[in-house]
Amino acid sequence: xxxxxxxxGRGLSPLVLAGLAAAARDRGWTTLRLETGxxxxxAVALCExxxxxxxxxxxxxxxxxxxxxxxxxxxxxx
Numbered sequence: 001x002x003x004x005x006x007x008x009g010r011g012l013s014p015l016v017l018a019g020l021a022a023a024a025r026d027r028g029w030t031t032l033r034l035e036t037g038x039x040x041x042x043a044v045a046l047c048e049x050x051x052x053x054x055x056x057x058x059x060x061x062x063x064x065x066x067x068x069x070x071x072x073x074x075x076x077x078x
Contacts, residue, residue, distance in 0.1 A: 034071045047071040
């Protein structure tokens with residue numbers, strides 16, 4: 001997710017994540033996962049401030065070569 005600098009600080013990112021969660025629920029998905037880099041403190045704060053919890057690496061990043069950070073949110077039933 002990317003927010004242009006002129007639009008930052010307006011609360012758009014949590015709204016985007018909420019919209020994604022709603023769309024996922026509508027599709028019957030139960031879990032959302034995010035990946036970000038350790039040099040993106042705003043992204044890490046967003047993840048941790050919006051019901052995502054840190055998890056171990058997964059998928060193509062499982063070897064940890066790029067030192068990414070991972071977060072997961074289990075969605076409540078609709």
